[in-house]
Structure formats: C-alpha cells, structure tokens
Amino acid sequence: DVKVTQSSRYLVKRTGEKVFLECVQDMDHENMFWYRQDPGLGLRLIYFSYDVKMKEKGDIPEGYSVSREKKERFSLILESASTNQTSMYLCASSLGTGGQPQHFGDGTRLSIL
Amino acid sequence: DQQVKQNSPSLSVQEGRxxxxxxxxxxxxxxxxxxxxxxxxxxxxxxxxISSIKDKNEDGRFTVFLNKSAKHLSLHIVPSQPGDSAVYFCAASPSFNTNAGKSTFGDGTTLTVKP
Known part of the structure; x- marks a missing residue:
C-alpha cells in the first residue's frame, strides 16, 4: 500500500524559529508537493519538486524554502516562523506523468505562537 | 485569478438521494x-x-461528468451514504512537461449526508 509519512501530526513553535517539516514517500514517485490548507481557502501549493534537487515555486512560496536531496524525502523549511504561518501543512507525491493522482500524508497542524 | 472554482461551499442531502x-x-x-x-x-x-478526451467516467456509486465547452465538471454520488460526508476537492492538471502531475485545486465543498 502506498504511503506518505509526515514526521509530526502536531507542532508548536515560537515566532522567529526555524522550522523543519519532513515528508517521506515509499512509492518511488518523481513528484512531491507541499500545500497548506486554511479554512475556506482550499489547498494552496507552496512548492513542488519533479526530481531530486529540482524545485519550483507554487502559488504561495514567500517565507518558505524546500529541500529534496533524496527522491523519497521532501522537506519544507520555514526560515523564520511567523504567526500567519499557523496552518495545516500537507505533503503529497505523485508519478511524473499527467493525470496521476496525488497521494497525501495526514498533515501537520503547525501552530506558531 | 482562481483557475478552479467550486462555487458551493457546502451541500446537504438525505441518505439514499x-x-x-x-x-x-x-x-x-x-x-x-x-x-x-x-x-x-x-x-x-x-x-x-477523467481525462479531457472523455465526457463521463464511472466507478461504483461515483460518476464524473465533463463538459469541455462549458469548462464544467460534476461529481455524482448515487446513492449517498452518511459515510460520504466529507470535504470534496476538485483538481485539474495539464499533461505536459514538468507541470505534469501538478494540480490546481478548488476550495472544496463540504458534503453532509443526513441519515
């Protein structure tokens, strides 16, 4: 069975901290994605990666960076956390061809105090 | 400019409908x-x-219809069950180059199926 694992379900950090969210997939997928979900705003793409060391900005990349050193792992970094980054963060992966469904992790509920 | 829109934030239906x-x-x-x-x-x-070359795809109780000329799609669930109560997201993706696999999501519709 396919699996996308996010390192934490809940995380509480302080303003100004550097925050790392980790995601691992076991399906050998080319694509990996980071989204944030806020009430009434659906899923907004932060960054995606279509290959190791390759990344592209999504719709809301400001304040975030990513790292993909290995195919199975995609990390989201909040360089200096702010309260407006309090949100649900979802990681997903998919095959590289068009129309393939994305497989999601269960999310990380991040609170910045 | 929102490229994928789900205009109904919520929907409530009776079980079996x-x-x-x-x-x-x-x-x-x-x-x-x-x-x-x-x-x-x-x-x-x-x-x-569903791919753009089709206008209908069916899987059990779920059917998706695509009207390309109207740029509209719909998901039909028949019969609805209480376990279908969830948020449903519509997503769309291109098929070319590095954007293949990247999807644009709508804001979601919360479906409530009442027993």
Whole structure:
C-alpha cells in the first residue's frame, strides 16, 4: 500500500524559529508537493519538486524554502516562523506523468505562537 | 485569478438521494480532472478522475461528468451514504512537461449526508 509519512501530526513553535517539516514517500514517485490548507481557502501549493534537487515555486512560496536531496524525502523549511504561518501543512507525491493522482500524508497542524 | 472554482461551499442531502458536486475551470490547458475526498484530521484521498478526451467516467456509486465547452465538471454520488460526508476537492492538471502531475485545486465543498 502506498504511503506518505509526515514526521509530526502536531507542532508548536515560537515566532522567529526555524522550522523543519519532513515528508517521506515509499512509492518511488518523481513528484512531491507541499500545500497548506486554511479554512475556506482550499489547498494552496507552496512548492513542488519533479526530481531530486529540482524545485519550483507554487502559488504561495514567500517565507518558505524546500529541500529534496533524496527522491523519497521532501522537506519544507520555514526560515523564520511567523504567526500567519499557523496552518495545516500537507505533503503529497505523485508519478511524473499527467493525470496521476496525488497521494497525501495526514498533515501537520503547525501552530506558531 | 482562481483557475478552479467550486462555487458551493457546502451541500446537504438525505441518505439514499443523489449528491451533485460542481466544479468550473478557466484554463483550457487542463487535460485531467480529479476529485479527492477529505475527512477531518486526514489527508485527501483520490476518488475518481477523467481525462479531457472523455465526457463521463464511472466507478461504483461515483460518476464524473465533463463538459469541455462549458469548462464544467460534476461529481455524482448515487446513492449517498452518511459515510460520504466529507470535504470534496476538485483538481485539474495539464499533461505536459514538468507541470505534469501538478494540480490546481478548488476550495472544496463540504458534503453532509443526513441519515
């Protein structure tokens, strides 16, 4: 069975901290994605990666960076956390061809105090 | 400019009746359309998809209809069950180059099926 694992379900950090969210997939997928979900705003793409060391900005990349050193792992970094980054963060992966469904992790509920 | 729109934030139906969830898109380059279901405290899960060369795809109780000329798709659930109560996201993706696999999501529709 396919699996996308996010390192934490809940995380509480302080303003100004550097925050790392980790995601691992076991399906050998080319694509990996980071989204944030806020009430009434659906899923907004932060960054995606279509290959190791390759990344592209999504719709809301400001304040975030990513790292993909290995195919199975995609990390989201909040360089200096702010309260407006309090949100649900979802990681997903998919095959590289068009129309393939994305497989999601269960999310990380991040609170910045 | 929102390229994928789900204009109904919520929908309530009686168990056993049909649920119809709607989605509109603006980008003619979208080739694939997908529906996902999301329960609270879980990630979205893939439900059903359709390519732009088809106008209908069916999987059990779920059917997706695509009207390319109107840039509109809909998800029909028949019969609806209480376990179908969830948030449903419509998504669209192109098929070319590095954007293949990247999807644009709507804001979601919360479906409540009453027993």
């Amino acid at each position: 049909i649920s119809i969830l709607n989605c509109d898109y603006t980008n003619s380059m979208f080739d694939y359309f997908l529906w996902y279901k999301k329960y609270p405290a879980e990630g979205p899960t893939f439900l059903i998809s």
